Amino acid sequence: MAKTVLVINSGSSSIKYQLVDLENGEALASGLVEKIGEPIDGHYKHEYNGEKHELEEPIKTHADGLKRVLGFFKEYGPDLNESGIVAVGHRVVQGGSVFPQPALVNAKTIQQVKDLAVLAPLHNGPEATGAEVMEQLLPDVPQIFVFDSSFFFQLPKEASTYALNKEVAEKYKIRRYGAHGTSHEYIGGVVPGIIGKPAEGLKQIVLHIGNGASASAQISGRPIDTSMGLTPLEGLMMGGRTGDIDPAAVFHLIRNAHMNVDEIDELFNKKSGMTGMTGYADMREVDRLINEGNEDAILAMDIYVHRIVGYIGNYTAQMGGVDVITFTAGVGENDNNVRARVCERLAPFGVKLDKAKNDERSKEPRIISTPDSSVIIAVIPTNEELAIAHKADKIAAEGKDSYGNVFTK
DSSP states (O other): OOOEEEEEEEOSSEEEEEEEETTTOOEEEEEEEEOTTOSSOEEEEEEETTEEEEEEEOOOSHHHHHHHHHHHHHHHSOOGGGTTEEEEEEEESOOTTTOSSOEEOSHHHHHHHHHGGGTOTTTHHHHHHHHHHHHHHSTTSOEEEEETTSGGGGOOHHHHOOSSOHHHHHHTTOSOOOSOHHHHHHHHHHHHHHHTOOSTTOEEEEEEESSSEEEEEEETTEEEEESOOSSTTSSSOOSSOOOSOOTHHHHHIIIIIOOOHHHHHHHHHHSSHHHHHHSOSOHHHHHHHHHTTOHHHHHHHHHHHHHHHHHHHHHHHHHTSOSEEEEEHHHHHHOHHHHHHHHHHHGGGTOOBOHHHHHOOOSSOEEOBOTTOSSEEEEOOOOHHHHHHHHHHHHHHHTBOTTSOBOOO
16 A cells, blocks of 8 residues: 655645655645635646546635545545555744744644744744644544744854844844745755765755745755745745845835835735736746846846845855755746856856756756866756655654654544
8 A cells, every 4th residue: 555645735825735655756646726715716626647627616714625625535536545644744834943843733733833923924824724624634644744944943043143133033033944944955855866976065055946936055964044034035036025125125115105014015025026027927928028128027037147146156155165056946947047047157167057958848857067067057856745745754653743742543
């Protein structure tokens, strides 16, 4: 019998899921629930065995959505009772200082995740709700929270600490938590085997570039620095987020544009970045505008690349060199133009890109630099679901987490 973990990523109005086979790392089934709680019909998509099943109907709550998802598994397959399910892994963006490791889901940890929503208001609440619902729907299966921020809990203090008044920072738990940690940890772990170098002493920069984007510096698989901070807003330019911006811009907008906190939050997190500058978050549309000579798109791409190269330079200096730079996530894996632009800026430092390999469309991990490049440039698909599945399986097998919580049926 297969051994599987159901991985769930609950958003404010959506749920993504995969049933991961732990033997081969593949997704046996996957799906999406959209438009939860919206006045229009919601949308379900369930994929299994090469077949896609879709349904549109009102979805009032996450509970309604997840009940329907379990019905899809029973009706279209694979039947969870026969698939060897050992755990449900819930992706959570923010574990704060409370959760440096994954945790079993129970009443206490659910409340703690909800309390941490002050640090991730768009994510933690729905993620806690998803776990709460699944705990009721599958009470005999261990439910595990896996936190995006856990990997970066290991950051050195000089990288995680802001130069903010010490008492205020401690009282309100303000520090760099980072995000996309599950992806950065996964990529950092598989790179040595792909490039044929030992993990010990390896100096890596991982560029997780999608609609959300972050960079990390790692030595021997441990994080040295990361671009996202207290929230996912800090760092690289993104699909809808500003990335790095002078905090005084907030004061300026309050005083002169008379904007309130919620308006500025939405402006910085959803209406800026590529969307705010070009009207599009999709990089294919941005490339189309660039080819048409659109000056806003040209400038936006220049800023986008400028930020990435700036972080590469910063991290190279912090680590005293770099052995490998890896592109991952939606843009990093699929946009050869962005990769080429970044590497072109690094050419004076001996970085050499193999154009044919960079232009190749592939879902396989690959090296796209030339053999004589000063730095190895790699493209490796991320697999956060597999990483979450392995972490959840470990705790399920032990029947307890590192906080003393024990699973009992």
